Amino acid sequence: MVREMPNTAYRRLGLDRALMEIGPRVAAFLDLGEHRAEFTWDIGDSVEQRHFTVTLARIAFRAEPRCLVTFVDHTGELRTEQNLRREMATDSLTGLPNRSGFGDMLETVIASGNSNYAVMVVDLDRFSRINACLGSMAGDELLMALARRIKGALRVRDMLARTGGDEFGILLSLDDSRDEAEHVAKRIRAVLSAPFRLSDYEIHVSCSIGIAFVDETVNEAEDVIRHAQFAVKRSKHSGQAEAYQNQAFVRAREEFALETALRRAIEESQLTLHYQPICDLATGRIVSFEALARWTDRDGVPQSPSTFIPVAEESGLIVPLGRWAIDEAVRTLASWDRRSGGDCGVSVSVNLSAIQLQRDAVAPIVAAALDQHGLPGHRLRLELTESALVAEPDRIARVLHALKALGTTIAMDDFGTGYSNLAYLQKLPIDILKIDRSFVTGMLADRDKVAIVRAVLGLAAALNMRTVAEGIEAVEVGQTLAALGCTCGQGYAYSRPLEGDAAYQLLRESNN
Template structure:
């Protein structure tokens, strides 16, 4: 929309009021002078008189802009005096800058443009235009405020909390700050049982209590579904932070009234100190969250320690690479022979996973199997191991004209037995590779029985229906109930190497091994001793009644091809 014409404000000292056109005639080409009357924004003609800028003409939009209705009393002359003076004293043809005008309650924002052209006049003149950006910037500020605020509690969210840290914590004063991460234990169960609305109500109540436990200069934010974060200004970093953590735990001990129920909730608290070396605010938040994870395991408030975090980063790297290795089948199986102690004949091989990472590092199962179990990767890893073992057995059988005469043992994780349909997976692998289940031995640990004895028993019966042999691995190191051994279809007990190694010079170990062998005989089970490294030990175990032996005495773990050749040569 085009606006009104320029009009010069009356000047009491002058009988004749100059027009905008006459003033700007030397400023713009003649053919464009009439366009000045159609400028659609607040505009004014400014002249430099006696080392002072003076407004000599304004248009209607200028008078309505709120920066002064009388040109000689406009706030522009005081607020922008330095910018105008500098422009007139420079050789620039134009200058653009932002101007904030008003007070903290009602700021207004303008985009200011100064423009001029060469002229012969002794008194320089320029055109000043104001573009009011107040509405646009306020909208941006409101949107940004919404982006940085948790809509439920009104606290800053993770992004907003990070900005607060960036604003307050600098390299010079970081020793005076700490971040606490507070995670509510069991909140998901409340959400599931009572509904999301009740969960939201609880979060609001928790936020109020946490706010009441803090000082005015501390900042509380909600950084996750059931996690809050606090930026503390501390004098004695560790002691002050631990004191606040204790106060938070105290305020949460009082039950919450929720839908006619009294809900008790506790929390895990992790602390990251500003004195720790870190790159940015996100580091402080992440360090505190890592400490929370440890606090959940230990049951007490934990302070971040960089050494522990380095271990966690290494585990995360292993998890990432292991996931990719499983997808690309970059792992391999090695095979260690198990021999009949009475004849020395190889009866089976135990399959052992081996992994060379992308950078060429050899990782032992003890390094990557725990990571796989914690991350859930043990399920796809276990499926791969079953399929690879069955495939290898198929290759060996074909190379031996139908039957190689040995079995292959595969380890099953307790988590794998709980989460996966192992009988179905194994049956599909056997059918796919044309192998009979009698060629497969499945080894499980005692911990698998403790977690879900009824469910595991059902799974084991399904595996026995496929014709497999079931072995209890590392027997004697877990928590087995002997009653389970009577009811479960276990065929072999494997005596852990910790009882075998050093047995010859330790009467207590001999007594333990003899007891396990007697138990197995009473239950009609066979036995395998792990960790045999000498003929003397093998002969002693055979004399005690042990059925099979496994260890470096016979061979170290071998590749599939070397294991088959070892079988042929034996």
């Protein structure tokens, strides 16, 4: 039993309420004959609420059942824990919910079963450059100003969070249609269009916006946020707010899986090179072979180069892939020389990616491969596309001159499909122009294509360059190109790409 105490003590300790709320539980505890029980008990309003663990224990007293009631106050611990959780879920700079807090809010919405919500991710463009030029303090000041502006563009019921360094997340409550999210995105762009004043600088900020909608097919908050972030990537290309599209996400996941498999294939040497002959159109002799990467995955499924090469370029795997291709092509050509008892009479062409030229030390790699396999530079042709010149023309020019100093031959692939500056092209050490197959296929029935081919051949002659026509699928096309003055050609009219041994056998049969 609880010993009686003065009324002031009851009020001070809250025992008057305890007797009313806990008394019946004590009576039930004694009636049931239990020996021990424990439960939690909260008292007070939401501001000054206190939290107790109450333990009931049966004791013997003069042969009558009695109960010892113990109160353990956990209020301080719980308040500390709540404060820590609040701090962990809050961005210290802006005072907004952080990624964790935003996820908690979204989880609550998903658990409620209400699908009239959307998640919007606002990603700032070039913020890292602002941070680097003006310093982190100016960057922090800009983020706080951005948060205020974005908050002003939202409705009262919308919730703003800072989900990353230069990324904001918004939980939108939708009334009638999904078009509301588009309207909010327009307002955000509008308020960010006005410049920000930082110190003596006037900063213009742009952003990319991705939107994902909550629906019954998504059960995890992180999935919705990830969908919105994926839509941001599309927004960076389109320049408009983009909504998540499941098919695009599926394709992205497939590409990521392909990237993982390709990385493993490169590490485990699963790729091979096939070789397509390049023939002198006047004599029909093979003068070179173009090395083309081929990949059959672990399941025995051939992967198209048009599929895995773009993935390699986007992921950066084109760098190790390109290194391997250079070494493998030179090694194969050296092995053909040994089988022939000397120079087998052909060179080998290897494609260089724009990414490879920008990120890798191509000239030293080529020099090392030639030295290791004992071949002179003129036995190797290196092909690059017009697009490779666009990003960093001065750097590419230095790389090409370094390659030319090794004695290699430089060819421009797919000529006519890019955006070459002809004045700049004249200054580069390019030996060969390769006419794209799109101009060659069907040229006998298309006067415009014939005119384009004539123009390319005339340009090559003026620049003292040789020419190679790609995609020749009929002997008559090759004969016409030869009559027009084209030097060499390649295509199915001569041979498909072949494995190394088969290519060498074709060389022996054709040139002997």
